[in-house]
Amino acid sequence: MKPGDRMRLITLLALTMLTAPAQAEFNGEQLYARNCAACHGMDGKGGVGVPLALDDFLASVPDSYLFKTIRNGRPGRVMPAFTNLDDEQIRAIVGHIRSWGPPQPSLSGSPIKGNAGHGKLLFDKHCAACHGANGEGSPGTGVTFSRPRDLPILAPALNNPGFLKAAPDQMIKQTLMNGRKGTPMVSFLEMGLSESDINDIVSYVRSFENENGAATSIQLEAETPVLVYESSYDFATTVENVKKAAIGKNFRIIREQYLDQGMVEPGTENTGQKMVYFCNFQLINEALAIDPRVGLFMPCRVTVVEQDGVIKVMSINPKYLSPLFNNSYLNRACNEMYDIYEAILEEATL
Amino acid sequence: MKFIYKGVWVLCALLFTSQLFAAQMIMVRSTQSFPEAMLALQSAIKQQGYTVSRVQRVDIGLTNSGYQTDKYRVVFFGKAEEVHELTRKHPELLPYLPWKIVIFAEQDETLLASLDPESFNRFFPDDDLGASFERWRKDIYDILERVRSAEN
Numbered sequence: 199m200k201p202g203d204r205m206r207l208i209t210l211l212a213l214t215m216l217t218a219p220a221q222a223e224f225n226g227e228q229l230y231a232r233n234c235a236a237c238h239g240m241d242g243k244g245g246v247g248v249p250l251a252l253d254d255f256l257a258s259v260p261d262s263y264l265f266k267t268i269r270n271g272r273p274g275r276v277m278p279a280f281t282n283l284d285d286e287q288i289r290a291i292v293g294h295i296r297s298w299g300p301p302q303p304s305l306s307g308s309p310i311k312g313n314a315g316h317g318k319l320l321f322d323k324h325c326a327a328c329h330g331a332n333g334e335g336s337p338g339t340g341v342t343f344s345r346p347r348d349l350p351i352l353a354p355a356l357n358n359p360g361f362l363k364a365a366p367d368q369m370i371k372q373t374l375m376n377g378r379k380g381t382p383m384v385s386f387l388e389m390g391l392s393e394s395d396i397n398d399i400v401s402y403v404r405s406f407e408n409e410n411g412a413a414t415s416i417q418l419e420a421e422t423p424v425l426v427y428e429s430s431y432d433f434a435t436t437v438e439n440v441k442k443a444a445i446g447k448n449f450r451i452i453r454e455q456y457l458d459q460g461m462v463e464p465g466t467e468n469t470g471q472k473m474v475y476f477c478n479f480q481l482i483n484e485a486l487a488i489d490p491r492v493g494l495f496m497p498c499r500v501t502v503v504e505q506d507g508v509i510k511v512m513s514i515n516p517k518y519l520s521p522l523f524n525n526s527y528l529n530r531a532c533n534e535m536y537d538i539y540e541a542i543l544e545e546a547t548l
Numbered sequence: 549m550k551f552i553y554k555g556v557w558v559l560c561a562l563l564f565t566s567q568l569f570a571a572q573m574i575m576v577r578s579t580q581s582f583p584e585a586m587l588a589l590q591s592a593i594k595q596q597g598y599t600v601s602r603v604q605r606v607d608i609g610l611t612n613s614g615y616q617t618d619k620y621r622v623v624f625f626g627k628a629e630e631v632h633e634l635t636r637k638h639p640e641l642l643p644y645l646p647w648k649i650v651i652f653a654e655q656d657e658t659l660l661a662s663l664d665p666e667s668f669n670r671f672f673p674d675d676d677l678g679a680s681f682e683r684w685r686k687d688i689y690d691i692l693e694r695v696r697s698a699e700n
Contacts, residue, residue, distance in 0.1 A: 231696075236575035236659060245577075245654055278572070423671035424640050457635065457645065460601030461628040468632065471642065475604075482606065486620075491573065491661045493606050493622050493650035501642050503635075514643045522572040522667055 224287050226294030233280060234268075234291065242298050246490060247277065248351050254378040256299030259369055264292045266364035274526030275335065275355055276489070305368040310400045317402030320395055325356075328382060333357035333406050337488065337527045351381055357406035370400045420517035425539055429509040429547040433470070433502065436509050436546060440474045440500045443545035447538055449476035452497055470504040481531075489525045495535070500542060511546055513539045572667040574688055576696040578658045582619040582651070585658035585695060589623060589651055592694035596687050598625040601646050619653035630680075638677060644668070647684060649691070660695060662688050 231240065238244060242251030250256075268288045271279035280288065296302065322331070329335055335355030354361060374396045377385035386396055429436040441451050453475040456467035475497040485492040501512045516539065520532035578585040590600050600623060607618035626646035635642050649662045665684035668677075 232576075236577040236661075240577065240579065240657075246575075246659070423668075424643055426640075455602075457642065458601075458626075458628050458631055460624070461599045461626050461631065461646070471635065490652060490659070491575075491650060493620060493652070494648065494661065494663055496606055496622055497604060499643070503639060503642055505639055510639075512639075512643045518671060519663070522663055524572070 224290035226290035226292075226297075229283070229287055229291050230294045233283065237276070242295065244351065248354070249380075250295050251298040252378065252380045253299045254376070254380060256296065256302075258303060258372050258376065258378065260302045260305055260366065261289075261292050261296065263364045263366070263369060264295055265289065267360065268292070270360045270363055271524070272355065272358050272360040274524060275358055275360070276523070276525050277360070278524055279360075303369075303372065305366060305372065307366060307368070309404070310367040310371060310397050312394070312397035312399070312401035314398065314401040314405045316395075317398035317400070317405075320391065320399050321402050324386065324389070324391070325399065328353035329356050332409075333403065353382070356403050357409065359407075362404070362407050367400050367404060370403055371396055374399060420515050420536075423515050423518040425513045425515050425536075425543055427511050427543040427547040429502075429511055431509065431547070433472075433504050433509055436511060437472055437474060437502050439546035440502060440511060440542065441476075443542040444474065444476040444498075444500070446545065447478075447542060449478045449498060451476050457501065472502045474500050474502065476500075485528075485531050488527045488531060489523055491523060492528065492531075495519065498535070498539075500539070500546070511543050513543060515539075572664050573661060574664050574685075574692060575659065575661040576692040577654075578660065578695050578698065579656075580658055580695075580698060581656055582653040582658050585660070585698075586621065586651060588695045588698040589649065589660065589691070592691040592698075593623070593625045593649075595694065596691050598627055598687070600625045606650075619658075621651050622648050623651060624648045634677075634680065638672065638674070641672065641677070647688070649688070660692055662692070664688075 234247075236245075237247030238250050239247075243249050265285075265288050267277070268280050268283070268291060271277045273279075283291070321329075321333075325333075330353070333356035335358070336352035356362075373383065374386045374391075375393070377383050377388070386399075387393075391399075429439070431439060437454065441454070444451060451474065453473075455473055455475075456469060457471035457473055459467050476499070477497050482496065485495070495514075495516065499513065503510050503512060516532035516535040520528050578588070580588060590603075593600050602624045604622040604624070606620045606622060624646045625648070631645055635645065647662070647665070649660055651658060651660045653659075665681040665688065668681050
């Protein structure tokens, strides 16, 4: 090995060693701030995500529940699976969350064997109003800019594969028996149910595992990320057609501009790429209630492009983007938007 | 020797980036108020070498509809040359450009979110584009990290 090579290798190894100990310490607070605080708040009081710094919550869930929730997420319920974090990093985050409240409960790992049939009757009567007829939970995200903080937190989706994987039977049972202060979840014992009844409900909830994919975890299928139609009209006429078609679908044209406008000197834009922006304020408000991040779809837009003498109209495919939000309630809105885009593109090029 | 170098660099890269990844959405919370975070965002975008091409307000009628705030914006940004070259080679990318970050108030704090460009690899499987997505991802992380760590 040449001396120069040796020096470079030593430098690289030193860099690696300098980086490694900093990573190995796994500061839970920092990891939480980077990965969790955006949704759950710096202090765990909740936001887009549910509040975590609730004594009753922390007293009823084992660390394994927090760990598995971070690792596997909640398919279709916004909470992503943090597959990028290693076990030690997740444990550090769990340790930080745990620092906000009581230690984890001591729960037996043994499964509960109740009468799921009877549990279903009780579930329908006592749980379905909040958790949904099939345990699908409440729509939307947690308290956020669109939901005042004095509103109750959204009921979790009990049929979600992520929840069922993370929550042991005994945890579900303890929650049913004791309720959770600070949330609408009341003690079922205080409501007059027996421990046997509660076991039956737990067994029914566990039976959701046998269903073929909870509705909350189903994602849209899309064939292409971009919707494209060719226009037989000239560029200017096609732009006008797009505007008329959007207005015809109850949208308001808010702007039209060249793609590179704002990035280049005025007058030097590529005039062969034009974007038509349009909005329907009612749709915006409805979508924001489902997920505050939907601004990433906004404003609605069709791009008209001229390339090699061919005029095309293009848009994003909302069905393709929807899974990135991991919010199954957005699926319906994205399906509707897909239909609207298709209709506008088709009408503009007819 | 080359193999060892490559291995060590890969290790360095993995160690550095392991804390930065999230899922298919990149989100950060800034403890700054909305106007301050908005300024920090625009400044961070410029520092990263991009041009803010437009800021779109998404606030018409929000408070009248019962929302707690109307502080919601979409910030578009890009590099003109890059946009020109990419859309010439890959016109299918047009509807997704320029890139954007949404920024909205949550009480006294501010949330920022962007789609993770790397998740576009499965939309547009192409080595050339993959390199761009990877670079954008790093840039967006750097931009948002700069906003997140900006002092009050």
